[in-house]
Amino acid sequence: MDIKEYISSGIIEAYVMGLASEEEIRILDCVQKNNPEVKQAILDAQNTLEDFASQQAIAPPPALKSAIWAKISEESQPENLVEEVPVKPMEAPLYPSSIEPNKVPLKWFAIAASILLVASVALNLYLNSNQNNFKNELASLKAAQKENALAYQNLKSKWDLVTNPTVKAIPLLGVEKHPDMKAMVYFEQNSKEVYLALDNLPLAPKDQQYQLWAIVDGKPVSLGMFDQDAEAAVQKMISVTSAQAFAITLEKRGGSPTPTMENMYVMGKV
Known part of the structure; x- marks a missing residue:
């Protein structure tokens, strides 16, 4: 097993x-139990992911503190003064007082409850935003990792073919109607x-496919x-014992028994 190739494959x-x-x-x-290089690569990847999560962490909104203090100030403002109307003192109260001077008024319980409510809502919004952002970043990382792994696999497939001494690479160049095309x-x-x-x-229409021909x-x-719907960029076709040339035409999906010459895109001699 080539350790460096294994590490760079994206599996870690x-x-x-x-x-x-x-x-x-x-x-x-x-x-990793038998190879310190692989074990170190795993630790490096874990550290990288942790650093990324730390860098992407969202600080609590600056307006949160201001909103809480504004709520406190609003609730603690004195009520509007009303004109005092003199009343005759009563010899005795109609009912005994049940509130002692050293007890906290009910109004302050309401203020505290309002503060807790504002803080709770703001904290939930902050946590939800942070969690959603992290999920989005993780989804992007997963998509990028899959895309990179696919690109690596396609590149490796071409490299294996190009470096094989028994494989002959035959370029197919665009015909007169499609001069810039290549396969x-x-x-x-x-x-x-x-x-x-x-x-x-170019991508073939849904009801058509590119068909390879050997002359x-x-x-x-x-x-x-x-099959352009497949992820593989290099696809194995039908074998042929000998050929003087190769060409590609655009045919109806499923293929044609004979090539449609006006729909030929590229051609190349062996």
Whole structure:
């Protein structure tokens, strides 16, 4: 196993973020026990994720403190003075007083309850905002990790083909109607396997697909359809023993028994 290639494959990031499968987790746990380099890479990834979470933390809104003090000031303002009307003193109260001078008035309980309510609402808003932002960032990280892993896999597939001495790379260049188009055919000369990559051909309509043709003894032979809905950028086509050239046409979904010449996009000689 190439440790550096294993570390750079994205499996460690997936492990730290909880995206790895159970089998990948078991393998990685086993590898890190016997390889300090892998164990250190896991620690580095964990530290990076923690640093990212700290940097993205949202401070409580500055207006929260002002809102609470404004509420206190509002509640503690003296009530509007009203004109005093003289009344005759009563010899005795109609009912005995049950409020002692040293007891806190009920009004202050209302003020405290209002403050707690404002603080609670503001804190909930802050926590919800912080949690939602973290979820969004985590979702973005997961999407980016998946995209990077896919890009790496596609690049590796092309690299494996290009560096294989038994594979012949055949560029297919745009015809007169599509001069800027390009595709690549990789022909494995021993096994006769054929691989196709659409370098810059536009996305085909939903009811159509690109079809690869091999020119064998002057006649077109279908090598199958390229599935643009698949994630693989390099796809294995039908094998062919020998060919003088390759071409790609745009056909109805599922393919055509004969190529539609006016819909030919690229062609290349072997």
